[in-house]
Amino acid sequence: MGSYGMNGCTEVIWLKDNKDIKNKISNMTENARKPGNRLAAVISAVVILLFLVFIFQLVRPNLNGRHSEKEMEGNISAAAALQKASVVDVEHAVDQLDSAANGGSLSDDRKTRYQQLFRNCTVTGDSLTEGLSVYGWLSEEQVYSKIGASVLNSSDLFDKAAATEPKAAFFAFGMNDMGNYSGDSTAFIKKYSSLIKAFRKKSPDSKILVCSISTPSQDAINSNSSIGNYKKFNKALERMCNKEGYIFVNDTAILQDHPELYAGDGIHASPEYYPLWMDEMAKAAQL
Incomplete structure (x- = not known):
């Protein structure tokens, strides 16, 4: 032939x-x-x-x-x-x-498709989550985040997201909490779980999905040893989801498979990371 x-x-x-x-x-x-x-x-x-x-x-x-x-x-x-x-x-x-x-x-049409796919959904989390709206993948009405966000200082974000009564609510915390809790995943889960339960009381019909902590680069871990606990914290997150009936979104492989998508600090990510992450979230939620 x-x-x-x-x-x-x-x-x-x-x-x-x-x-x-x-x-x-x-x-x-x-x-x-x-x-x-x-x-x-x-x-x-x-x-x-x-x-x-x-x-x-x-x-x-x-x-x-x-x-x-x-x-x-x-x-x-x-x-x-x-x-x-x-x-x-x-x-x-x-x-x-x-x-x-x-x-x-990355065309505007492509971003519009993701905004429509995630309509009536919210994503609440830290500065990595903030990139969803900063880069235009989702609207500001769909993303509740702030730099340095932790389960210790973000009850207001949970409240604002719950007020919209989304069909699916995604949560992405933990990167900052590994340091804030000095590696104590049990204390982290206790606080995280209480925030999600309070969210469910305000928005009982929302499907709850908890995202894993994204994989930091080895250089980032070398610079900040606390984030080397990400595997332990992710296992704790998965156990919490299994216990409470939440859906665990495991996105740890994205940056492992695509190291070119790391930002300079080895923690945050480039714009091209976000559609890969949203694909994982959409599949988990069956959007």
């Missing part, structure tokens, strides 16, 4: 160059967000659409030159993988198309 050329031969058109495919996927994922749609039906519709468009492109006359057999197999594999995709996975595929179409930049 060689490469495909002109004069009646066919080619696989690169997905990132096809605005029509991008628009169709965007429309389908937008439809997936509408109330009343059943997830399975939406995913099936997306998969069917992708394969219809893909097959059409496969047999389309070659007008743009040649692609190698390896390139064709890569496109076929990408399309086949979408058979197992969730709505969030399809959202991520659209984001990749969007980024490619904008020269790798």
Whole structure:
């Protein structure tokens, strides 16, 4: 099987160059967000659409030159993988198309999609959480955070978030608390749990999701030994969630797998970190 050329031969058109495919996927994922749609039906519709468009492109006359057999197999594999995709996975595929179409930049359309995906949701946490609104991924009405936030000084953030009665409430504390509590995860969990319970009394119908402490870099740990307790604190967070019936969002692998996304301090993160984090949150909450 060689490469495909002109004069009646066919080619696989690169997905990132096809605005029509991008628009169709965007429309389908937008439809997936509408109330009343059943997830399975939406995913099936997306998969069917992708394969219809893909097959059409496969047999389309070659007008743009040649692609190698390896390139064709890569496109076929990408399309086949979408058979197992969730709505969030399809959202991520659209984001990749969007980024490619904008020269790798983070477009406003992409950010708007996340704001819609997280509509009627809140994220409450420390300065890493603050990046969600600072970088425009979520609106200020969806994010409750402040620099230096800790469970010791953030009861006001819990109260403000509870007042909105969100369908899903995400909490992301612990980075500052490891030092504030001198490594005492038991005392940290006791305070954190009391804040969440108070939140639930004010917003009883909210789904509660607790995010893990993100993984600090080794250089950051070398500079501040207290944050080296992140694994112990995360285990304590997971136990709390199991005991209280909360959903634990384990996002520790993101920065481990993508060290290029660390900010200079090895604790905070670049803008490109946030869609990966939001994807994990959305999957956990089944948004």
